[in-house]
Amino acid sequence: MSNSIVLLFYKKLWREYATGLQMKIALVADRSTATSFKLAGLSDVSVVRNVEEAEKRINELLGRGDVAVILATERLVDQVPGLAEKVAERKYPLIVPIPETRGPLVTRTDLIVELIRRKAGIEVKL
Secondary structure: HHHHHHHHHHHHHHHHHHHHHEEEEEEEEEEHHHHHHHOOOOOEEOOOOOHHHHHHHHHHHHOOOEEEEEEEEHHHHHHOOOOOHHHHHOOOOEEEEEOOOOOOOOOOOOOOHHHHHHHHHHOOOO
């Protein structure tokens, strides 16, 4: 999937869901990915240089009541320790892993698949 299609999807998601609910979409990513989303119109964008910065920013966003979705690059989602547990404890915000501008990673375990396994007790094969 090209980055332009991903950006259009998230821009549409922003318009249809976040605006109607008065909730926001936030992004935590590297500089090039963040720039792409800023150009697409996303305003709550955080550029991070390492995993420690990403973990700090994600924790700040998890504490805010106005954020419905946190977009984070796959690399950061894989490297932040205990992220699946933090997300499983709450309804909002949802953390959605997105590919970087360099392309998708081959991940160990998809965050969403892991959450389904923990909450529903079923194994999801993609």
